[in-house]
Amino acid sequence: xxxxxxxxxxxxxxxxxxxxxxxxxxxxxxxxxxxxxxxxxxxxxxxxxxxxxxxxxxxxxxxxxxxxxxxxxxxxxxxxxxxxxxxxxxxxxxxxxxxxxxxxxxxxxxxxxxxxxxxxxxxxxxxxxxx
Numbered sequence: 001x002x003x004x005x006x007x008x009x010x011x012x013x014x015x016x017x018x019x020x021x022x023x024x025x026x027x028x029x030x031x032x033x034x035x036x037x038x039x040x041x042x043x044x045x046x047x048x049x050x051x052x053x054x055x056x057x058x059x060x061x062x063x064x065x066x067x068x069x070x071x072x073x074x075x076x077x078x079x080x081x082x083x084x085x086x087x088x089x090x091x092x093x094x095x096x097x098x099x100x101x102x103x104x105x106x107x108x109x110x111x112x113x114x115x116x117x118x119x120x121x122x123x124x125x126x127x128x129x130x131x
Contacts, residue, residue, distance in 0.1 A: 001112075001116040001119045002119065003119050003120075003121045003122055004122070005119070006113065006116055006119035006120055006121075006122070007070075007122040007123075009109060009112065009113055010067055010070065010073065010113055010120065010123075011067070011068060012109070013067060013080070013106065013109045013110065013113065014063075014064050014065075014066075014067030014068040015064065015068065016064070016106065017060045017061075017063045017064030017067065017080060017106075018060070018061060018064025018065055018067075018068060019064070020057070020060040020061075020064070021056075021057045021058065021059070021060030021061025021062070021063075021064055022061055022064075024056070024057035024060070025057050025058070025061060028054060028057060031053065031056075031057060032050060032053035032054050035049060035052075035053035035056075036049050036050055036053060038094055038096075039090065039093070039094060041094075042090075042093040042094050043093055044090065044093060049090075052086070052090075056083070056087075059079065059083055060083070063076050063079050063080045063083065067080070069123070069124050070120060070122065070123020070124045070125055070126070071123070071124040071125060071128075072125065073113075073117065073120050073123055073125050074114065074117050074120075074125075077110050077113050077114045077117070078114065080106070080110050081107060081110040081111065081114070084103055084106050084107040084110060085107070087099075087103050088100065088103050088104070088107070091103060
């Protein structure tokens with residue numbers, strides 16, 4: 001993968017994660033309430049859903065920010081992949097099949113970027129750490 005293509009994909013997934021977190025942070029309590037309500041009839045207890053619902057927007061915002069900057073890129077990509085896997089599990093448990101394609105597409109982009117991490121030369125990682 002060439003460096004410009006990597007940059008565009010990294011920025012795209014970074015902006016998506018950043019935007020998801022950014023719009024949810026100001027309404028964190030409402031977002032958490034919605035998520036807990038969505039999982040009321042699932043196998044997951046609210047004792048798990050509630051902390052995750054508060055952490056998710058913070059994780060999305062942080063991962064997105066790091067990816068946009070190209071800082072700690074590999075770690076951010078791995079963290080984003082884990083978040084997507086957790087979201088996929090939750091989505092299947094509540095049978096929200098419409099959300100699966102978007103989450104799977106995000107996961108594919110994370111995997112592709114991890115595979116081609118050596119193309120991450122338009123980044124703070126490269127300029128600060130030469131990697």
